[in-house]
Amino acid sequence: xxxxxxxxxxxxxxxxxxxxxxxTAKRINHFLGLPVTLVTDSESLPVKQSYEFDNVILxxxxxxxxxxxxxxxxxxxxxxxxxSPYDETLxxxxxxxxxxxxxxxxxxxxxxxxxxxTTSFLMHPKAAQEMLSVYSFNTLWATVIMFKKTKRAEQIxxxxxxxxxxxxxxxxxxxxxxxxxxxxxxxxLATRIVNGQTTPNEDIIPWNLLHVxxxxxxxxxxxxxxxxxxxxxxxNWNRGKIRKEYITIKDTxxxxxxxxxxxxxxxx
Amino acid sequence: xxxxxxxxxxxxxxxHNSAKTYLxxxxxSKFIVADQSGLWRANLETINFxxxxxxxxxxxxxxxxxxxKVNRTSLLYKLADTYKNVMEEWHNEWADLEKKR
Numbered sequence: 001x002x003x004x005x006x007x008x009x010x011x012x013x014x015x016x017x018x019x020x021x022x023x024t025a026k027r028i029n030h031f032l033g034l035p036v037t038l039v040t041d042s043e044s045l046p047v048k049q050s051y052e053f054d055n056v057i058l059x060x061x062x063x064x065x066x067x068x069x070x071x072x073x074x075x076x077x078x079x080x081x082x083x084s085p086y087d088e089t090l091x092x093x094x095x096x097x098x099x100x101x102x103x104x105x106x107x108x109x110x111x112x113x114x115x116x117x118t119t120s121f122l123m124h125p126k127a128a129q130e131m132l133s134v135y136s137f138n139t140l141w142a143t144v145i146m147f148k149k150t151k152r153a154e155q156i157x158x159x160x161x162x163x164x165x166x167x168x169x170x171x172x173x174x175x176x177x178x179x180x181x182x183x184x185x186x187x188x189l190a191t192r193i194v195n196g197q198t199t200p201n202e203d204i205i206p207w208n209l210l211h212v213x214x215x216x217x218x219x220x221x222x223x224x225x226x227x228x229x230x231x232x233x234x235x236n237w238n239r240g241k242i243r244k245e246y247i248t249i250k251d252t253x254x255x256x257x258x259x260x261x262x263x264x265x266x267x268x
Numbered sequence: 269x270x271x272x273x274x275x276x277x278x279x280x281x282x283x284h285n286s287a288k289t290y291l292x293x294x295x296x297s298k299f300i301v302a303d304q305s306g307l308w309r310a311n312l313e314t315i316n317f318x319x320x321x322x323x324x325x326x327x328x329x330x331x332x333x334x335x336x337k338v339n340r341t342s343l344l345y346k347l348a349d350t351y352k353n354v355m356e357e358w359h360n361e362w363a364d365l366e367k368k369r
Contacts, residue, residue, distance in 0.1 A: 110302065
């Protein structure tokens with residue numbers, strides 16, 4: 001039985017996802033003790049590589065997606081099933097900061113596919129859960145996915161491809177904006193379709209996905225490569241004034257939504 | 269980055285409520301135990317039930333709402349051990365945060 005982690009990293013004009021993937025892979029090796037396979041394109045792969053991935057799979061990036069800050073090469077995540085060389089795979093976003101061995105627990109869950117359905121925002125304890133639209137379902141999150149090589153998991157990824165190809169149609173049905181393809185939305189719809197329009201409890205990772213979100217920044221407390229202690233600073237707007245607030249966290253995995261902040265963290 | 273300097277210069281205030289919420293979130297997930305084909309939460313209710321029963325095997329509803337037949341003593345040992353360790357860690361980290369101003 002082989003286990004490993006799969007990362008997708010396609011550099012955009014604004015962000016170097018390859019660099020993010022290298023930093024994340026090192027932390028995965030250190031904290032989870034798992035090999036990492038990278039899916040990237042030849043344009044993102046540097047000539048001199050400072051880190052040796054378990055495998056590097058070259059695949060063309062689908063460049064047809066846009067976000068408010070520019071081009072976003074996030075399409076094609078459905079190929080994870082086909083590309084993963086492992087029997088049991090963790091599919092992670094490159095901006096997921098691994099600080100513990102917690103994700104290993106997902107392999108012990110009695111399921112062949114799971115992802116997060118609930119999020120917490122550091123310093124935003126009352127943030128609402130995201131929904132596809134006010135008339136639709138709670139969003140599942142594609143940031144962390146554990147899957148095994150089973151027929152059902154394959155069907156979910158095949159369905160994700162179908163949803164990606166017909167995103168506008170699903171946006172019309174569920175009442176969300178189709179301008180930007182989001183894997184989270186695609187995954188939500190794909191898992192529901194495969195599971196007969198339900199989301200089984202077994203498909204949900206039984207803890208919250210922790211985000212460092214809007215108006216919030218994380219800073220490493222030490223210069224160690226594998227630092228696990230952070231200060232999280234939040235700009236609390238009150239009557240037109242900003243009041244800085246902070247907490248300290250340690251040994252906790254988190255997802256950094258602000259890519260600039262993630263780049264700062266890995267270069268500190 | 270020197271975070272102590274950052275906090276001083278920004279005149280940032282430690283937010284105890286957010287810290288408390290973060291700790292609860294962090295440690296809640298550590299109570300989860302996968303054992304004997306079920307997923308369990310090491311909480312007082314389950315531990316007390318397992319402790320009070322005398323049967324070798326008992327049937328419990330796991331966190332996925334599936335009834336699972338388990339070896340009582342084996343699960344009790346695992347959950348009680350997890351509960352004790354996690355609570356100890358949680359208490360230590362909470363005590364550290366309580367000192368911050």
